């Protein structure tokens with residue numbers, strides 16, 4: 006039986022400031038190369054789509070400029086209860102940067118104004134004037150087969166929470182300017198400030214998301230391996246540049 | 250009186266230094282301006298009065314081409330025209346040509362101005378025209394950048410007497426709507442190269458209401474025929490329109506028209522964005538009563554020296570150089586390369602020095618349509634301090650891995666070996682690269698050329 010995954014990318018036509026679209030492309034290709042059928046849908050503002058969350062296997066949400074985040078905010082907030090139960094039911098979701106922040110209780114923007122958030126996680130975000138910018142390397146807290154997660158961060162948001170995190174920061178900032186760790190992991194939710202984009206250079210993390218989503222539907226314990234020599238070259242270059 | 254003496258002093262000293270520097274064989278296009286400003290910070294004020302008319306070209310992409318084209322068209326009328334043709338577009342770069350050229354009077358000053366320098370330039374000169382090409386995000390620290398850049402430019406427009414010449418197909422032109430200045434719009438009718446799908450390489454929300462913007466078609470980037478379902482805004486009615494665009498023998502063949510006339514023109518600059526650059530220049534010329542005969546003649550005999558895509562012929566190879574500094578620029582250059590059905594190799598030099606952008610994620614924002622035919626590409630050389638990332642990007646558009654050559658550069662100077670290889674293997678090569686890469690690449694190719702001629 007051919008396996009099938011329904012991927013929904015949220016707002017990819019509005020929130021794609023740092024190559025986040027590469028995460029979607031990465032998941033799609035890695036499924037195609039394994040002969041897993043991908044059904045991809047874009048959920049966005051400006052059109053009325055009733056999203057069937059029960060039939061959704063994987064959700065991707067990227068980051069955008071302040072103006073673009075603002076553009077999607079209301080629409081996104083209206084999805085709150087659906088997303089909440091989607092996550093409770095082990096739905097897989099990757100949220101990057103501005104959208105990661107939206108999963109918390111609130112965030113204070115640069116003018117000290119409170120921006121409404123989804124309030125799914127107990128997380129506070131405060132925007133600071135000095136942005137946290139640069140290459141970033143994590144020691145993964147998730148079992149991935151490769152310890153390191155590499156990327157680039159560029160965020161004004163400083164996030165504070167007590168959940169599990171994606172990784173311990175080897176190089177870079179992380180959740181906030183004083184953080185030792187980065188991201189938020191809860192069930193199959195991953196929130197992170199890493200772009201670069203995140204998944205193509207970290208194929209082990211991409212496969213982790215694919216496998217988690219498949220496990221919700223099929224009896225499966227591993228994915229067929231792919232030739233990741235180019236992925237490894239890009240990944241290892243970053244690791245060696247800073248850590249050797 | 251004191252002002253006058255200071256002006257003369259400033260002019261003379263900076264000119265003297267320019268002459269010395271030139272004797273030493275250096276180019277230093279911005280240096281004279283820099284020195285002149287040290288002595289008299291507001292010298293542009295005095296200098297700009299030497300021009301009867303002033304036009305400024307600003308925007309993200311296309312400034313240099315639009316500026317060079319405009320300069321060339323205006324020179325066709327035996328006007329004395331002063332311009333910063335080499336792309337040096339901050340205030341020093343605008344002052345320097347006055348010092349180097351040293352005439353007391355010009356009919357026209359036509360300058361390209363960096364968006365960030367618009368406030369200071371507009372403080373010292375009162376332009377009769379401002380051409381705004383488009384606003385895209387550049388790869389440098391892009392967060393919220395576009396809106397900030399647009400606001401900077403918007404705030405810099407201080408004189409209601411300035412006529413704005415705007416790209417009618419760029420939704421970002423709407424941000425200038427409420428300025429009282431008179432506005433001229435130019436537009437390109439749907440071409441064979443336009444796309445019907447709404448996947449934009451650049452996300453745009455409606456400048457009026459921040460809702461999602463829809464497109465009937467996209468010509469490139471965020472430029473095309475747009476409409477907003479929420480507030481109903483759409484492209485303004487254009488004054489200058491290019492239609493019936495055909496591509497034949499590496500030439501665009503198009504019709505341009507306005508209320509008073511029209512012309513069929515051929516353009517030898519590849520890249521659909523160049524039609525917009527030409528439109529900006531034509532609009533400026535037509536607004537100043539240039540005949541289409543003259544415009545056509547000048548466009549058709551225009552030779553571009555400092556372009557995005559520069560051609561250098563060595564004895565064995567035709568090398569086409571392209572600077573790429575943002576996703577939209579690279580998208581357009583790649584679409585030219587995919588469409589070129591001659592046998593060739595391609596090199597992309599991706600560096601991550603500060604001027605290139607430390608963050609290389611922008612290469613994933615490059616719009617690449619699916620199912621390209623790569624059979625005419627012999628090899629794709631992935632070079633630079635982030636060479637692997639290019640290979641990775643190409644792998645995910647199903648570029649054949651066996652055609653990829655990865656050469657990781659230790660630093661920006663470490664690109665000679667792959668360039669020698671690509672030139673020795675093929676007789677047509679595209680070499681693309683980021684900001685710090687292209688000067689090095691050009692230097693190496695010129696060296697090869699020089700050694701050949703010995």
Ligand SMILES: [Zn+2]
Nearest residue numbers: 455458477480
């Ligand atoms: Zn609108």
